[in-house]
Amino acid sequence: MEEKKAGEKFPEYDKSDTVLSPKEQLLSAQKRSSNFKEQVIKSMAMFFVVAACILFYFALLRLSEISYAVKSFLSVAKPIIYGLAIAYLLNPIVKVIDSKLVPFFEKKCPKMKRKETFSRGVGILVSLVLLVAVIVALLNMMIPQLYTSIRDMIVNVPSQMNRFVKAFNEMHSSDSTVGKILENVMKEATTFIQNWMRTDLMDKVNEWMTQLTAGVILMVREILNFIIGMIVSIYVLFSKEKFMCQAKKLVYAIFRPTKANLILHVGSKSNEIFGGFIIGKIIDSAIIGVLCFIGLSILNIPYTLLVSVIVGVTNVIPFFGPYIGAIPSALLIFLADPVKGVYFVIFIILLQQFDGNILGPKILGNSTGLSAFWVVFSILIAGGLFGIPGMLLGVPTFAVIYYIISMVVNRKLRKKQLPTDTDSYDEQGYVQADGSYVHMEENILKEKGDEPYADSSTK
Structure with missing residues (x-):
């Protein structure tokens, strides 16, 4: 072996010539595999984002077909939707009866089998009887009063028009500027009414007669859907615990434990918000309807029962509901007696102030956690998009969205060690x-x- 000459440098160390140990080879292979998995995940994520954008674009192009398909599905699924809604509304009554009957049977009849099933059956029966009784009572109150109101309007409106014409003639007899203005207005109004009666009225009558048959068929169909929905609600209330367990099982099967727990927490909070708001609003509206009936009876206002039902039912809609019910009621009373119409408006303003500042906060509390601005915002947006159902459910739906956003924002702030207040x-x-x-x-x-x-x- 030749010796190295003085000053000669050693050859550089070649890492490729080294032999790795089995452990180092395993770590290197795992690192390469991890990098490959990361690249695959990123590529798949990009692919799904692009595919989602393409699908969204084609969905916008076929928006009318998709909308028609959704409406057709909802029309077919109406009995199921009615059944779920009825079961959700009757569930608090069933829970209260279960909490009372099950301990009673365990104490008085310890050998009795299937105590829970019997208690559940009693609770469902009682809740359905109460629901039917409330509906029948409302119809019995509204239909006769509505018939009386229409009959009185037919009788009173001509006499009121005669009084108006008489007053107009007396004012016109004095040759004044106001009289001339009223004469011109009356001529224009008479010409407009005559033209409308000759052209549009007959077309409207024919259209109404055509729609009347379709309306009767639609009403019968909705009644059948409601009856089927009541049957569906019985099955839902009997098996609600099993459905809840199945939903929880499905969530844990699809998502990771942290995501699954978050979804279940949001679902529980949503149920709390919707339940507290809807049940509280129904109780609040029932109390307002009773107070309205008592007040109008004391003031001797005409159509007391009909107006009280209208005010109580429309009060379920937050913020705008009292005005929606008060405006047609005020017009109806004003046609019968203008002075009492003014009394009614004053009474309704006082009643709504009592509801908004005292009764409503006591019953509802802060069930939604929304400020007045967000309540109005949610009603306007949801009502504009979905009509009356949107006005009814827009507030609790937006409250759930608001809660989710607040939860995400607070979580991000806590990670950054920033205050959440x-x-x-x-x-x-x-x-x-x-x-x-x-x-x-x-x-x-x-x-x-x-x-x-x-x-x-x-x-």
Whole structure:
């Protein structure tokens, strides 16, 4: 072996010539596999994003067909939807009866088999009887009163028109500027009414007669759907625990435990918001209807029962409901007696102030957690998109969305070690470039030697 000459450099170390140990080879293979998996996941994510964009684009092009398909499905599934809604409304009554009957049977009849099934059957029967009784009572109150109101309007309106014409003639007899203006207005109105009666009225009558048959058929179909829905609700209430377990099982099977627990938490919170709002609003509206009936009876207002039912039913709609019910009721009373129509408007304003400031907060509390602005916002948007159902369910739906957004935002803030209290982000609060939260007022107090949140016992 030849010796190295002086000053000769050793050859560079070639890493490729080294032999890795089995453990190092395994780690290297795992690293390459991990990098390959990351690349595959990124590629798949990009593919799904592009595919979702393409599908969304084609969905927009076929929006009318999709809308028709959704409406057709909802029309077919109406009995199921009615059944789920009825079961959701009757579930609190069933739960109360179960909580009373099951302990009673365990104490009085310990050898009785299937106590829970018998108690559930009694609860469902009682709740359905109450539902049917309420519907029949409302129809018995509204239909005779509605018939009487229409009959009185037919009798009273001509006499009121005669009084108006008589007053107009007396005013016109005095040759004044007001009389001439009223004469011109009356001529224009008479010409318009005559033209309308000759052209549009007959077409409208024919259209109404055509729609009347379709309306009767539609009403019979809706009644049948409602009856089938009541049958569906019986099965749902009997098996609600099993359905809940199946849904929970499905969520845990599809999602990871953290995601599944989050979904179940949101579902539980949604049920709490919807249940508290809907049940509380029904109780609040029933009380308002009773108070309206008592007040109108004392004031001797005409159509007391009909108006009280209208005010109570429309009060279920938040914010705008009282006005929706009060406006046609006020017009109806005003046609019968203008002075009492004014009394009714004043009474309704006082009643709604009582409901909005005292009764409503006591019953509903803060079930939605929304401010007045977001309540109006949700009603306008949901009502514009989905009509009356949107006005009824828009507030709790938006409350759930608001809760989810708040939960996500607070979670992000906690990760960044920032305060979650909204009041902390006023004009004095800001976040520095290093990510730390600073409040100007607190800094000033610290410089003076005061602790803003210190306990008085430690000073």
